[in-house]
Amino acid sequence: MTGQRTYGGVSADERRTQRRAALIGAALDILGTQGLDKLTVSALCTGAGLNERYYYENFDGRDAVLSALFDTIAEELAAALIAGLHAAPDDTRAKAHAAITAGIGVLTDDPRKARVALAVSTATPELRTRTTHTIKAFANLVAAEGIDFYGIAEAEPDALIGFRANYLVGGLVHTLSAWLQGDLPMTREDLVDATTDIFVLLGEDLARGLRR
Incomplete structure (x- = not known):
């Protein structure tokens, strides 16, 4: 049950979806304004305001x-x-x-x-x-x-x-x-x-x- 707890009315699955969307949004901004060579794990997580472990939760590369x-x-x-x-x-x-x-x-x-x-x-x-x-x-x-x-x-x-x-x-x-x-x-x-x-x-x- 711990992994499915709801915080502030938002379920664990919804939070994962939000984090994924934030990372994709950060990727759009980096690629669209700086270019492919600037798309790093660190830049993505900084742009999304997330810890790097959430990057690896969603993407393998x-x-x-x-x-x-x-x-x-x-x-x-x-x-x-x-x-x-x-x-x-x-x-x-x-x-x-x-x-x-x-x-x-x-x-x-x-x-x-x-x-x-x-x-x-x-x-x-x-x-x-x-x-x-x-x-x-x-x-x-x-x-x-x-x-x-x-x-x-x-x-x-x-x-x-x-x-x-x-x-x-x-x-x-x-x-x-x-x-x-x-x-x-x-x-x-x-x-x-x-x-x-x-x-x-x-x-x-x-x-x-x-x-x-």
Whole structure:
């Protein structure tokens, strides 16, 4: 019972969750403002205001911290996309524009998150693989939402749906990386509009082709 005691109305599990979140928050701040080489156990614990033993309670190394932070940002991004999509009017362009605006907003409203996404995605082979799997997960999300929006029957061929979803998401990740690094001289609004144009064009074209 000792390990599960409640202090101040907060259970042991809740305290562990809070400590983990504090460490991830510290990692975001360090990576987003100072860089990967500054991400040490000591810096993390100082930033989180925790004893080092709590670091080892949650993570077995730096890659584990990076993975947890990357996943946290990806989850926030997915939630923002879905919220934007579902809140928009029932119109192809409105939905695409709202989802893209929300997603890009996550990475640009807090510039630390964009820096982390860029740094983590190339940090180690394991993290590069994780990035690939995350892109695939977002492509699956785009495909599922497209199938639902256009009313595409499950029996219809899905190879082209998967191809276009992966093409769109992979292309957006590459383009967004270039834009964040200053290689594309566009405003955020121009980037959102141009991306929306491509998503709508390929989505509408695919839907028409599958309905023939």
